[in-house]
Amino acid sequence: MEALPAFGEAWALILQPVVLGYLVLGVLMGLCIGVFPGLGGIAGLSLLLPFMFGMDPILGLALMIGMVAVVPTSDTFASVLMGIPGSSASQATVLDGFPMAQKGKAARALSAAFASSLFGGLVGASFLTVFILVARPIVLEFRTPELLMITIFGLSMVGILAGRVAIKGIVAAGLGMLIGTIGEGASSGDLRMSSYDFPYLVDGLKLVIVGLGIFAIPEIITLLRNDRAISQEAQIGGGWIAGIKDWFANIWLSVRCSIIGVIVGVIPGLGGSVVDWIAYGHTVQTSKDKSNFGKGDVRGVIGPESSNNAKEGGGLVPTLLFGIPGSGSMAIFIGAIALLGSGQIEVGPAMLKNNLDITYAIVWLLALANVVGTVLCIAASGGIAKLTTIRFVLLAPFLFMIISFAAFQSGQNLMDLVALFAIGFLGILMRRFDWSRPAFLIGFVLSNPAETYANQAIQIAQSRFRKGFVEGIDYIFSPIVLVLLAITLVSVVLGLRQAKHILAEGDSKSGSKRAPMVFLLCDHSFHWLCII
Amino acid sequence: MSTLKTTRRMAMGLVAAATATFGLQANAGGHGIDLTGKTVEWIIPFSETGGSAKWANFYAPLLSEALPGQPTVVVKFMPGAGSTKGANYFHEQEYDDGTLIFGSSGSTQFPFLLGDPRVKFDYADWNVVLASGTGGVAYLPPELAAKMDGLDASGLKDTDFIYGNQGATRLDLVPTLAWEMLGLNVESVMGIKGRGDGRLMFERGEANIDYQTSSSYLSGVTPLVEAGTAVPMMTWGALSDAGDIVRDPTFPEIPTFKEVCEATDGCETSGEKWDAWKAFFIAGFPAQKMVFLPRGATADAMVTYTAAFEAVKARADFAEISGKRLGKYPQMTGAAAEAAKASGTNVSPDAKAFIVNWLQEKYGVSLN
Numbered sequence: 001m002e003a004l005p006a007f008g009e010a011w012a013l014i015l016q017p018v019v020l021g022y023l024v025l026g027v028l029m030g031l032c033i034g035v036f037p038g039l040g041g042i043a044g045l046s047l048l049l050p051f052m053f054g055m056d057p058i059l060g061l062a063l064m065i066g067m068v069a070v071v072p073t074s075d076t077f078a079s080v081l082m083g084i085p086g087s088s089a090s091q092a093t094v095l096d097g098f099p100m101a102q103k104g105k106a107a108r109a110l111s112a113a114f115a116s117s118l119f120g121g122l123v124g125a126s127f128l129t130v131f132i133l134v135a136r137p138i139v140l141e142f143r144t145p146e147l148l149m150i151t152i153f154g155l156s157m158v159g160i161l162a163g164r165v166a167i168k169g170i171v172a173a174g175l176g177m178l179i180g181t182i183g184e185g186a187s188s189g190d191l192r193m194s195s196y197d198f199p200y201l202v203d204g205l206k207l208v209i210v211g212l213g214i215f216a217i218p219e220i221i222t223l224l225r226n227d228r229a230i231s232q233e234a235q236i237g238g239g240w241i242a243g244i245k246d247w248f249a250n251i252w253l254s255v256r257c258s259i260i261g262v263i264v265g266v267i268p269g270l271g272g273s274v275v276d277w278i279a280y281g282h283t284v285q286t287s288k289d290k291s292n293f294g295k296g297d298v299r300g301v302i303g304p305e306s307s308n309n310a311k312e313g314g315g316l317v318p319t320l321l322f323g324i325p326g327s328g329s330m331a332i333f334i335g336a337i338a339l340l341g342s343g344q345i346e347v348g349p350a351m352l353k354n355n356l357d358i359t360y361a362i363v364w365l366l367a368l369a370n371v372v373g374t375v376l377c378i379a380a381s382g383g384i385a386k387l388t389t390i391r392f393v394l395l396a397p398f399l400f401m402i403i404s405f406a407a408f409q410s411g412q413n414l415m416d417l418v419a420l421f422a423i424g425f426l427g428i429l430m431r432r433f434d435w436s437r438p439a440f441l442i443g444f445v446l447s448n449p450a451e452t453y454a455n456q457a458i459q460i461a462q463s464r465f466r467k468g469f470v471e472g473i474d475y476i477f478s479p480i481v482l483v484l485l486a487i488t489l490v491s492v493v494l495g496l497r498q499a500k501h502i503l504a505e506g507d508s509k510s511g512s513k514r515a516p517m518v519f520l521l522c523d524h525s526f527h528w529l530c531i532i
Numbered sequence: 533m534s535t536l537k538t539t540r541r542m543a544m545g546l547v548a549a550a551t552a553t554f555g556l557q558a559n560a561g562g563h564g565i566d567l568t569g570k571t572v573e574w575i576i577p578f579s580e581t582g583g584s585a586k587w588a589n590f591y592a593p594l595l596s597e598a599l600p601g602q603p604t605v606v607v608k609f610m611p612g613a614g615s616t617k618g619a620n621y622f623h624e625q626e627y628d629d630g631t632l633i634f635g636s637s638g639s640t641q642f643p644f645l646l647g648d649p650r651v652k653f654d655y656a657d658w659n660v661v662l663a664s665g666t667g668g669v670a671y672l673p674p675e676l677a678a679k680m681d682g683l684d685a686s687g688l689k690d691t692d693f694i695y696g697n698q699g700a701t702r703l704d705l706v707p708t709l710a711w712e713m714l715g716l717n718v719e720s721v722m723g724i725k726g727r728g729d730g731r732l733m734f735e736r737g738e739a740n741i742d743y744q745t746s747s748s749y750l751s752g753v754t755p756l757v758e759a760g761t762a763v764p765m766m767t768w769g770a771l772s773d774a775g776d777i778v779r780d781p782t783f784p785e786i787p788t789f790k791e792v793c794e795a796t797d798g799c800e801t802s803g804e805k806w807d808a809w810k811a812f813f814i815a816g817f818p819a820q821k822m823v824f825l826p827r828g829a830t831a832d833a834m835v836t837y838t839a840a841f842e843a844v845k846a847r848a849d850f851a852e853i854s855g856k857r858l859g860k861y862p863q864m865t866g867a868a869a870e871a872a873k874a875s876g877t878n879v880s881p882d883a884k885a886f887i888v889n890w891l892q893e894k895y896g897v898s899l900n
Contacts, residue, residue, distance in 0.1 A: 143736045185723075202650075203612050268732065323752055324728045335585055346856070349755040452723050456696075459721045460738050463692055 003133055003356065010360035013058050014368065022059045023365060026066020027372045033067070034074030035384070036402050037084040037216060045332040052336050058361065060340040065365045068329050070373035072308040073117040077377075077384055080109045080301070082399065083223075084216035089308035091441065092280035094215060096293065096300025103296055106385050108239030108246065112298050113305045114374050114381075115247040116254050120306035121370030123258035124265075124313030128363050135266065135317050136349070142267050144460060145476050148453035149484040150267065154274045154446050156492045157281040158439045169436040175523060176443025178530050179205065181451065193530070200415040205423070209407045209416055210444055213423030216403050218431040221424075223392045246298045253283060253299060254306040261307030265314020268324045277442055279307035285494055313366055320359055323348040433516040435523075564836035565630045568601030574823075575634045577618020579611040583745060584637045587664060587821055590857050591844065598840040603631070614702075615640045616650040623653035627828040630836065634658070634824045638703050638816040645815055645879050646701055646888060646899050655877040658824040661837040663872035665818040665861040667780040670707060670743040670765045670789075671753060673734075677763035683787055683795035685714045685765075693718040693741045696730035700895040703816050705887070706768065707743045709809050710789050712894075715798050716741075720895075728752070734762070741765075745817075746782050746859040766792045770861065771818040775875075777810070782859040808883035808890075811875075818861075819876030822869070838865050 013019070033044045044067045052060050075086025080097035093113065100109040142150075158173040182193045183204030194201030247254060257279040264275040283303030284293050293300050318324045323346075325331035334347055351359055407420045430437050457476070465472030574592060578584040588607045596605040610618035615637065622634040644651050672680075679687035693711070697704045697720035704720075711718045718741060724730055731752050733739040744753055756762040769777040769788035777790045793799040793806075800806055823841070825833055842865050844850065854863075864872050879887075891897045 140736050143738055144733075322728070322732060323748075324726075324732060331579075335589060346751040348752045349759075350751075353755075452725075455723055456721050459719070460694060463694055463719055467692070 006356035007129070007360050009357035010364060013357065013361045014062075014365055019058055019062045019365075020368075022062040023066045023369055024372055026063040027070045027369055027376060028066075030067035030070035031074050031373065031376055031380070034071040034086065035077050037075070037078035037082070037086050037212065037399075037406060045329055045336070048336070052340055055340060057340040057358070060336065061358075061362060062365055064333060064336055065362065066369045066372070068333065069121065069309075069312060069366050069369035070376075071329075072305075072312055073114065073121075073370065073373045073377055075308075076110065076113040076117065076305060077381070080113060081106060081385060082216075082395075083219040084399070084403070085211055089276055089311065090304070091211065091215065091438070092276040092304035093301055095280065095438070096295075096297050098219075099294070099296035100298065100301070105239055105296065107381070108243040109298065109301050110381050110385065111240045111243030111378070112246045113243075113301050114377055115244050116257075116302045116305040117309045118370055118374040119247070119251075119254050120258040120261060120309035121313065122367055123255060123306070124262045124310030125363050125367035125370075127259065127262050127310075128313050128316065129360065131262075131266075132317060132321070132359065132363070133352070136321055136352075139266060139268065139317065139322070141478075141480060143475075143478075144453050144457040145478065146480045146484070147267070148450070148457050149481045149488070150264075151446050151450045151453060153484055153488045153491070154278060155442065155450065156488045157274075157277050158436075158442050165434075168434070169439040171523065171527075172430065172435045172437070173439040173443035174527065176440035176445075177447035177450070178443075178527065179210070180444040180447030185451075200413065200419075204448075205419055205444075206416070207445060209420050210423050211441060212403050212407060213420045214427035214430070214437050214441060216399075217421070217424030218427040218437075220396055220399055221428055222431070224396050227391075227393060243298070247302055250299055250302050253286070254302055256286075257282065257303040257306040258310040261310030262314035264307075265311035266317040268318035268322060274442060274445055275307050275311045276304035277438065279303045281491065285491065309370060313363065316362060316366070320347050320351050320362065321349065429519055433519045435519075564600060564832050564839070565830075566601045567599050567603035567630060567836075570601070570603045570629070570631050572596075572599070572603050572605045572631045572633065574605055574607045575610055575618055575622055575632070576607055577610050577612070577615035577622075577634075577640060578637065579609060583747065584635060584821065585609065586747070586857065588635050590854070591662075591823075594844045594847070595840055598843040600836060600840075614643060614648075614650070616643055616648065616653075619644075620650075620652045622824070622826065623657065625826045627826045627830065627833065630825070630829075630833040632826055633661075633837070634826070636822055636824065638820045641815045641819075641876055642701060642703065642705070642812070644877065645812070645884065646891075647884070648701070648899055655873065657827045659826075659829045659834055660822050660824055660869045660873040661834065661865065662823040662841045663819050663864040663869040663876075664821040664858065665770065665864070665872070666820050666859060667746045667770060667782060667817055667861065668707070668743050668768045669746065669749045669753070669780075669783060669786060670710075670741065670767075671734075671749075671757070671762045672765045673740055674760060674763050676740060677765065680765070683792050685716065685792055685796045686798075689715045689717070691717070691740075694739045695720050695741050696724040696733040696739045697722050698724055698727065698730075700891055700897045701899070705891070706809070706813050706816050708894075709805070709812075709887075709890070710768070710793075711741070713793060713799050713805055713809065714796050722895075746780075746861070747857060750782075750856060750859070768813055768817055771814060771875075777813075781861065804882060804886055807880065808886045811879040811883045812887065815876040815879070819872035822873060822876070838869075841865050 029044055029048075045064060048064065048067065052064075055063075071087055072089050075090040076093060076097070078084045078086035079090045079093040080101050083094055083098035083101075085091040085094055097109045097113065100106065155173065158169055181204075182201055184191060184194075184202055191202065260279050260282060261275050264278060280300060280303055283299055284290060287293070287299060315325075315330050319330040319334060323334065325334055337347055346354075404417055404420065407416045427437060429435075430440065461472055461476050464475045572595075574588055574595075576584050576588050585607070592605040592607050596602060599605075610621060612618065618634075619636060619640050622632075625632055641655075642648075644653070644655060676688065676691060679691070681687055693716055695708070695711075695718050697708065699722065700720075708718060708720060721733075721739070724733070727744055727748060730739065730742050731744060731748070734742040735756070753762055753764075757764065764783070764786045766789050767780040767783050767786050769790055770780045772778045777788055779788055780786065790801055793801050823837075825837060841863070845863055845865070851860075862868070888899055891899070
């Protein structure tokens with residue numbers, strides 16, 4: 001088969017000192033950006049893009065891949081050490097990673113996370129090497145009803161993360177979905193909760209801002225109220241080896257979550273920001289002893305971290321094979337490839353035929369970048385982990401500045417900051433009154449795909465039904481849809497039963513009944529207003 | 533305290549002197565402006581991932597080399613509100629020193645032409661230095677293409693078509709109006725995010741008619757044609773110097789919509805519908821992307837930028853590097869660009885009224 005010689009050629013391309021040098025440079029730059037919460041690969045890549053013109057293709061690719069690959073590894077720092085999601089793929093890590101840091105086990109959490117990230121990246125690359133050859137026909141089987149079903153499956157994760165009182169979690173997800181609809185409707189162009197006189201809301205709220213606002217700001221405020229350092233113990237603990245042993249003890253979990261990550265990344269149009277929630281949900285559902293989740297169970301770190309690195313590899317499939325970016329940074333990646341190849345390298349269906357060696361080179365450069373990134377992260381973590389021992393009052397202004405910068409930099413719009421603090425306020429209230437914020441975020445992220453796919457599936461199905469009842473049913477209830485439907489039902493039933501044990505909000509103290517009641521009423525009136 | 537005052541005065545003096553030098557330099561000579569050591573900001577009111585980004589990223593480094601003083605050319609993306617946000621922003625800028633330029637696309641022109649309430653800018657204020665055209669190709673699955681009798685599309689009239697549509701008032705109105713004029717029954721599935729998604733729907737068998745702009749067709753659909761899963765139906769054509777629709781130079785073997793319309797019963801290449809289609813076609817394709825200098829731009833600046841773009845076009849390797857990225861379309865400067873801008877940003881009131889009414893009837897979209 002032509003795959004093996006292409007594979008060999010790819011390695012010949014990669015294993016040159018110059019290429020590896022550029023890779024390390026890219027990783028270093030990605031590390032600097034990834035450590036700061038909220039920035040993510042897209043900021044760095046768009047800065048790099050103008051310089052790519054005229055660069056040798058392999059060198060330029062190595063540089064870019066280095067940047068993109070290390071972000072899901074380095075975002076763990078912010079998630080574990082500060083309880084602030086480092087990037088949109090690292091939200092679930094916060095749930096268990098941060099409590100571990102609070103108990104003084106930051107080093108253990110970090111090393112488990114890095115080991116999982118590395119493993120996830122490598123599993124993703126290996127899986128891709130084989131899968132990419134058969135990927136096209138399989139991906140083409142995922143039509144609109146299948147995509148809708150996966151979105152619904154993602155929404156069902158809410159059941160697990162619903163918190164102590166399941167109905168509150170579901171309402172929180174509903175609130176997230178409503179807020180996700182703000183702006184111009186996809187199909188009809190009509191405006192929801194916005195008007196042309198106030199142009200900011202017409203585009204809807206951005207995920208970076210909502211994610212940072214709903215998670216980061218409440219955590220910072222809570223820590224400020226406690227007026228101590230993040231870690232309640234004196235040192236970060238010496239659990240480096242323990243973390244790696246933890247990972248090894250749960251290696252099959254890591255493998256499963258990596259596969260989940262790759263598959264979710266492969267399917268175009270899903271948006272990888274839910275992959276870590278799906279992995280977290282899977283981790284919880286398949287564990288026998290669930291009592292520690294949300295309080296610092298290392299498995300809650302291993303699962304999501306394996307999946308988010310694997311997702312980067314999976315995202316290459318739609319990007320390279322279809323020319324459809326799997327995520328925002330992949331979109332810039334496509335633009336850069338066009339610049340570099342000066343016409344010879346065209347992403348799209350011809351990629352496998354004409355450029356199979358470059359394709360494999362990309363896949364394995366990604367794997368190598370994961371390795372380099374992990375090594376650098378481990379080296380840097382000693383110093384960075386000491387941050388948790390500083391009194392938080394000193395750290396908080398710096399964190400606020402970074403978060404505001406991350407929110408501001410994508411659009412340079414002052415309204416972004418206003419939105420950030422408005423969402424932050426909402427997040428504070430939700431945390432205080434024990435409404436599940438992960439559920440909110442899942443609702444927010446999935447509201448757009450859910451609406452678009454449902455709309456399109458109905459339109460296409462209607463025309464099929466007009467041709468014949470059987471044709472219509474065939475289209476909607478294809479085998480893949482039925483399988484996904486079964487998985488979703490199982491997950492919802494199990495999830496609701498076990499939700500009581502997962503403290504998605506940690507131990508939040510609730511005082512009197514009056515304040516929670518007011519918040520509840522506000523939330524419900526907002527829902528009713530939207531319906532009307 | 534007095535030392536501070538003196539230092540401050542000295543500093544202010546230096547700043548004033550420096551500003552004076554810059555000011556003098558900009559007006560000196562009358563042979564164009566010098567941009568040594570400056571950074572030119574090129575605003576693109578779209579995201580980093582779209583066709584306009586590719587177009588700007590292609591030209592930016594070439595422009596940097598060709599401008600006097602070799603300034604750095606940086607592309608700044610300002611997406612939002614369907615590109616009206618960036619356009620409204622540029623509308624508020626006055627010409628300063630030639631370091632600000634703007635790139636618009638068909639998606640900026642259409643809201644302007646249709647009277648979208650978000651539009652606060654006016655193309656008449658801006659000065660065009662480059663107009664890039666592009667084309668579009670419609671294609672069908674092979675079993676449906678076989679129903680066409682040469683150029684006559686009447687055989688397709690009883691087929692139910694599904695098309696992935698980005699939005700009623702977007703560029704998609706050119707293909708959908710064309711298909712309606714041919715008598716085809718095309719149902720639009722609204723709300724897809726990009727034309728690439730439309731192509732994906734076609735590949736999955738959910739859509740059975742689609743169109744792509746030239747560069748996407750070359751990279752994404754040509755392999756499908758080679759594999760036998762897609763057949764080109766027609767191009768929208770290109771504009772000759774005399775203003776007629778002729779065959780697309782990138783796809784000389786594929787017939788144009790005009791030819792197919794002439795061969796199909798019930799489709800007229802004259803009259804209200806045709807005029808409206810042609811007006812919006814020109815705005816959307818041959819004059820799709822334009823580079824502007826802001827309001828109040830001096831003649832020197834116009835000359836400088838026009839000369840720079842002509843220098844880029846005159847490069848020995850231009851045909852080679854632009855062929856795959858932009859297609860073989862005229863990159864117009866000077867008077868040709870002005871003509872393109874005029875035809876791309878003006879439609880007759882009749883054509884506009886027809887389209888607005890058609891959108892209302894077909895999609896229920898009202899533009900008030």
